[in-house]
Amino acid sequence: MSGDFRYLDCSMKAKLLTLLLASLLLPILSVAQVGSSVVQNLTVEVKPITKIAVTGNPGALFITDTQVGSDVMSVSDDNSKYSMVTNVDNMKIVASINNEMPTGTKLMVRLESSSGLSNGFVDVSNARSPVEVVSGLGKGSDLNQTITYTFAANASVGSINTDTRVVTLTLTN
């Protein structure tokens, strides 16, 4: 009798087969339930970013006697550029000079700006404290903007030996 399935009807055979398959799958299901988990906390923050850079120095600004017939003589240079990027609103660029210009002379600077408002030519001759040259800068970047320097001297000013000044541009809020 044992092992002889010929005497079972079809429905009994089906039930028996299902039971057999279930018993075969049970170990697989048991293995799948074995697992391990870990949890990590990610802290995300975007810091305020402000960056300004310049491309080298402007060309030398020499006034010569070739400019006659004027009370004020001047020369300009617009060969240097600046780029800036920020993710902060209401930024501005200020300029300062390390030493005052000689009496009777003037140094002016103008920064072009496509995303802010340029203040045009700003006199930085005595700007030991920073003066505003660009205002209203919002989030974003401004690349390869032209810096123009103008050096002017009154006609009464005699010769001035070659000298230098350091002009610092600061992107700030």
Add this chain to the structure above:
Amino acid sequence: MGLILLALCAGVCVAQSQSSASQTVTFGVQRSALPSLAANVSQFNTDGESTTLNPAPLKLTVGSDARSEEFVVSTGASGVKKLRHRETINADRFVEASEARHPFRSTPPKSVITVTQ
């Protein structure tokens, strides 16, 4: 102590929202001594800030001690100007004589001309 730490923190926060870049600007003024005076002048001396001329023929003038003659000069600042006697004008470093008129004499008198820089 807490206030000091707070002040330091505020300083750091301000520094984080600034960025600077510097440029070196080179400048100078190069002037030669009265560059426009030499062309038509036979005699002149430069001494410090003034030049004294004793021209013959008279071609350049700014101020003259000649009494009755008129000298017509042009300068960068004043344009064409008629001068009588000794008269000093602001030459603005550029002086050019355009004419010397001598209504009573055929030859120019000896005059001492002073050009002030």
